[in-house]
Amino acid sequence: MSDTVRCPDCGATNAANATACKQCNFPLGAPTPPVAAPPEPAPVAVVPVEPAPAGASSSAGAEPLANASKFDPGPRPRPVRRTRPDAMQPVQMQLWLFVGAAVVLGILYFAAQGFWDSNAVPVTGARPEQQQRADLARRTLEQDSLNVAARLELANVLYDTGNWSEAIVHYRSAERLEPKRATTVVDLGVCYYNLGQFAAAESLFQHALSLDRQQVFALYNLGIVAEAQERWDEAMDYYHRALQSNPPEGMKAPLQEHLQAVMTKAGKTAPPLAPK
Secondary structure, three states: OOOEEEOOOOOOEEEOOOOEOOOOOOEOOOOOOOOOOOOOOOOOOOOOOOOOOOOOOOOOOOOOOOOHHHOOOOOOOOOOOOOOOOOOOHHHHHHHHHHHHHHHHHHHHHHHHHHHHHOOOOOOOOOHHHHHHHHHHHHHHHHOOOOHHHHHHHHHHHHHOOOHHHHHHHHHHHHHHOOOOHHHHHHHHHHHHHOOOHHHHHHHHHHHHHHOOOOHHHHHHHHHHHHHOOOHHHHHHHHHHHHHOOOOHHHHHHHHHHHHHHHHHHOOOOOOOOOO
16 A cells, blocks of 8 residues: 555545645545546537637637538528518519600609790780791790891791891891891881881891892882982982892882882983893
8 A cells, every 4th residue: 555645636646645735735545535427518510610720729618519621601602682571673673764854854844844934025016827927936045045037937927927126136136146138127127217217227137238239129118218308319220220130029019109209299201220
């Protein structure tokens, strides 16, 4: 029998007859009390873990996974975006976009139509058809103030309804945009003549004639101005030149009548020849 006994707890050497370890006071020689078996743990789901890197130490008391070297989780699944059950198909969405755009355009059109109707400028003495022409011309000019055709259309309506002062404004605008248009200058001169401004009217008729030497309306109107001022020879000359400038069929008879009347007032028996 050995004279010493090793402490089962701390491993210190003690005398064989020692009842307790001199190092840790662990009881020696006493029978080991029974230990109850630990309760069986409830089953839990096993979560696979990645194997620890080589050289890393396990935490104290942790048992290594028996099949860690064989576990391979495989490629991880990518998340999938859930499709809403009320999502529109492409064709259905395009159809609704088209319908919506058409509705919006219709609303805008009727709103603009109502705005134009409520803000239309009435033309004094205009018939419904003339008022519509004036309104359309004004709408066009609101979008494009440099539109010569719309400017002349509005001026013509104002001219035909006797609103000569207003017509002058638009004829002037058209002339500035297209200064070589002789017919615009003639119409502008007629407006001044109708307002009793004969000198301005004659100057404009002469200007139109400088743009077109065969401008029959300018020649006719110059004859009218000269006749009104009893300048008989000038009047006969302009009427004669107008007859030689291939006037419209409806102008020939009035020209001949004016020429005959001036000849009678001037005591002439035959019209003078037009200067070449």
